[in-house]
Amino acid sequence: MNWVSMLALIVSATLVYSTPLIFTALGGTFSERGGIVNVGLEGIMVMGAFSSVIFNLTFADTFGAATPWLAALVAGIVGVVFSCIHAVATINFRADHIISGTVINLLAPALSVFLVKAIYAKGQTDNIAQNFGYFTFPGLAKIPVLGPIFFKDTSLMAYIAIVVAFIAYWVMFKTKFGLRLRSVGENPQAADTLGINVYRYRYAGVLLSGFLGGIGGAIFAQSIAGNFSVGTIVGQGYISMAAMIFGKWNPIGAMGAALFFGFAQSLSIIGAQLPGISSIPSVYLQIAPYILTIVVLVLFLGKAVAPKADGTNYIKSK
Amino acid sequence: MLKVSQRTRQILVPLISILAGFLIGAIVMLIFSYSPLQAYGSMIKGSLGTMASIGETLRQATPLIFTALGFSIANSAGFFNIGLSGQALAGWVGSVWVALAFPNLPTFILLPLAIIVGAAAGALMGAIPGFLRAFFGTSEVIVTIMLNYVMLYSSTYMMQSVMPKSFRVSQDATKTISSHATLHVNWLSNMFGGSRVHFGLFLALIALVVVWMIMKKTTLGFEIRSVGLNPYGSEYAGMSSKKTIIMSMVLSGTLAGLGGVMEGLGTYQNFFIQTASLSIGFDGMAVSLLGSGSALGILLSALLFSVLKIGGLGMQTGAGVPFEIVNIVIASIIFFVAIDYVIGLLFKQKKAEKAIPETPIAVETTEIKQDEQEGGRL
CATH class of the missing domain: 1.10.3470 (ABC transporter involved in vitamin B12 uptake, BtuC)
Structure with missing residues (x-):
């Protein structure tokens, strides 16, 4: 293997896993910037993965190659519906955010596997016929060296994700919506006094996290897993939460951290093909993202960085 | 609205949560045309029906x-x-x-x-x-x-x-x-x-x-x-x-x-x-x-x-009902426990009985004040 094809392998695997x-x-950044801790990302991803696979299996003949994209959209909507549970519980019903998120994480695998069993009479779905596959950028792929590494047989969705991260940054820091969302997460009383509807913005944050989390689950199912079972999503939601913290609640930071965690995850899969890496026991690569998160938290972040009212319920006075 | 004492409330909220959790499970089963009565019946039989099943429980x-x-x-x-x-x-x-x-x-x-x-x-x-x-x-x-x-x-x-x-029988x-x-x-x-x-x-x-x-x-x-x-x-x-x-x-x-x-x-x-x-x-x-x-x-x-x-x-x-319904019931129960504030709205608290100070220390702090701000409280 020459070094260009080796780099190409690493880059494309990193992109797919990130x-x-x-x-x-x-x-996660949208939810927490609005002041609602969302441990339920894991559960939302499960529902996203589940619904996208069901959609894909059912409509692959009708929509052909467009199926995975539509399935991701459907998964996003399912994520929104599912995140409503968390939103209602934490925003209106004053539930503890972590308990409510844990309920989401307990409910999602149970509900989805129950539905799979009810629909298909077995615990695991068939493999999907249409997945995201690989994409070659016309023109760009011809650039010497860089072309084969970044633009040939790569994941189109990954580039979209990076663009979405920049859009998310713009929304959060350059628009009125973003300013209000952040104010609601920092000091809801002050925001309320200024006439901002705290509950509405908190809902927006949680539902956005449901939409994006659902899409995240759909992408994992349709580009990596290929089917749905109880073992499809194991910890990706928690890693995403870690990426959000690692990225200091900033969309671009979160994207960078997610790329890094994706790289670490992909190493434990493709490591066997790489000289040098293949001699390291895969367990070190598997636990690296988790250990790193703890180290980063301890070394670089105190408790002061999170949005100030993150995880607290806001009770409007009469 | 029921008038209950604090103590009764502490017992009633979990009980209502349990009932509501089972109810959600029953609704999910009904949607997929399983019989909840048969399911819960075989659940009781499966867990308490024989000495062996009681032992497993x-x-x-x-x-x-x-x-x-x-x-x-x-x-x-x-x-x-x-x-x-x-x-x-x-x-x-x-x-x-x-x-x-x-x-x-x-x-x-x-x-x-x-x-x-x-x-x-x-x-x-x-x-x-x-x-x-x-x-x-x-x-x-x-x-x-x-x-x-x-x-x-x-x-x-x-x-x-x-x-x-030598400790292993297989890799697994x-x-x-x-x-x-x-x-x-x-x-x-x-x-x-x-x-x-x-x-x-x-x-x-x-x-x-x-x-x-x-x-x-x-x-x-x-x-x-x-x-x-x-x-x-x-x-x-x-x-x-x-x-x-x-x-x-x-x-x-x-x-x-x-x-x-x-x-x-x-x-x-x-x-x-x-x-x-x-x-x-x-x-x-x-x-x-x-x-x-x-x-x-x-x-x-x-x-x-x-x-x-x-x-x-x-x-x-x-009863042929997938096992996962159990975890749905458990998650629902915890959901209702988590929103105990809402369940608590069902009852009115009796006029404070002789309040026994549960707090181990009575150090005066100003902490509470900080949470109060104009417009509401955290």
């Missing part, structure tokens, strides 16, 4:  | 009591220990490892040794987030979630690559532990129709009493509760909140580790590859939340969840 993390971590 | 409750106690101790100190499954896994691996390493030691040495090592492994896993929280202010929620996965992958690695090859499982290290006792199994119920059940009951004693009758328990209620006030009163934080997480991890020991030395008698976080972790958390942390509450809700879990298997074979 994409679901990027979408979900971006979702 | 008790066996299931054993580790749940330990993990739930672990959660409740950390919770009293104001911490959310989501790492129960990782700590339990550490306890499982540790105890089985010791049992396999010294198979010929006499029972009265080997069994306590294996249990202690398992508990210590859990304690160590609990101490890490406690230490980081105390000295660096790192969120214990994130650290414990991350450690769950670290432990999950490490446990497989330890079994496949660190343990001597260790040998069965020797009869000197097992918690299995014949008379108990025979009494319950040859089920896997084991001596750990009695240890769990003892633990319930011991934890109650620690929390209510010792200085340590007092400090833990006090730090949970008001860390600043406790510090002001001369307690070391750092020490208390770490101690509460160590105790919590110890109990979760013992939960894992029950699986290793009691239920399965070996260790095998785990592909997902141990369910006794999150279920233990659910048990503790439903039992609102009290000893009796934990015992009862551990039994209830065991009926669900064991009965769920019977339901799958008896």
Whole structure:
């Protein structure tokens, strides 16, 4: 293997594994910037993965190659519906955010596997016929060296994810919506006094996290897993949450962290093909993202960086 | 609106949550045209119908009591220990490892040794987030979630690559532990129709009493509760909140580790590859939340969840309803417990009876004032 094809392998594997993390971590930033801690990202990804696979299996003949894209959209909508549970519980019903998120994480695998069993009478779906596959950028792929590494047989969704991250940054820091969302997460009383509807913006944050988390799950299912079972999403939601924290609740930071975690995850898969890496026991690569998150939290972040009212319920006075 | 006392309310809210959880399960079953009555009927039959099934239900409750106690101790100190499954896994691996390493030691040495090592492994896993929280202010929620996965992958690695090859029967499982290290006792199994119920059940009951004693009758328990209620006030009163934080997480991890020991030395008698976080972790958390942390509450809700879990298997074979409905019911119950504020709106509180000050210390603080701002409160 020459070094160009080796780099191409690493880059494309990194991109494929990062994409679901990027979408979900971006979702997390919206929710937490609005002041709602969303541990339920894991569960939302499960529902996204589940619904996209069901949609894909059912409509692959009708929509052909467009199926995975439509399925991702459907998964986003399912994510929004599912995140409503978390939103209602935390925003209106004053539930503890972490308990409510944990309920989401307990409910999602149970509900989805129950539905799979009810629909297909077995615990695991068939493999999907249409997946995201690989994409070659016309023209760009011809650039010497860089072309084969970045633009040939790569993941189109990953580039979309990166663009979405920049859009998310723009929305959060350059628009009125973003300013209000952040104010609601920093100091809801002050925001309320200024006439901002705290509950509405918190809903917007949580539902956006449901949409992006659902898409994240759909991308994982349709580009990596290929089917749905109880073992499809194991910890990706938590890694996304870690990426969000690692990225200091900033969309672009979260994207960078997600790329890094995707790289670490892909190494444990493709490591066997790479000289040098193949001699490291894969367990070190598997646990690296988790250990790193803890180290980063301890070394670089105190408790001061999170949005100030993150995780607290706001009770409007009469 | 019902007028009820605070005490009745504390009992009514979990009961209503349980009913509502079962109702949600029934609705889901109806949507998919399963019969809820038949399903719940075969659930009861599957979990309590025979002596053997009662034995299995008790066996299931054993580790749940330990993990739930672990959660409740950390919770009293104001911490959310989501790492129960990782700590339990550490306890499982540790105890089985010791049992396999010294198979010929006499029972009265080997069994306590294996249990202690398992508990210590859990304690160590609990101490890490406690230490980081105390000295660096790192969120214990994130650290414990991350450690769950670290432990999950490490446990497989330890079994496949660190343990001597002679401990394993295959790449996927260790040998069965020797009869000197097992918690299995014949008379108990025979009494319950040859089920896997084991001596750990009695240890769990003892633990319930011991934890109650620690929390209510010792200085340590007092400090833990006090730090949970008001860390600043406790510090002001001369307690070391750092020490208390770490101690509460160590105790919590110890109990979760013992939960894992029950699986290793009691239920399965070996260790095998785990592909997902141990369910006794999150279920233990659910048990503790439903039992609102009290000893009796934990015992009862551990039994209830065991009926669900064991009965769920019977339901799958008896009524053809997928087992997952059980977890839907459990998640719904916890959801309703979490929104107790809404359930509480159903009742009106009776005029304050003679208020017994539950708060251990009455240090005047201005903390409360800070939460109040114009427009509402946090």
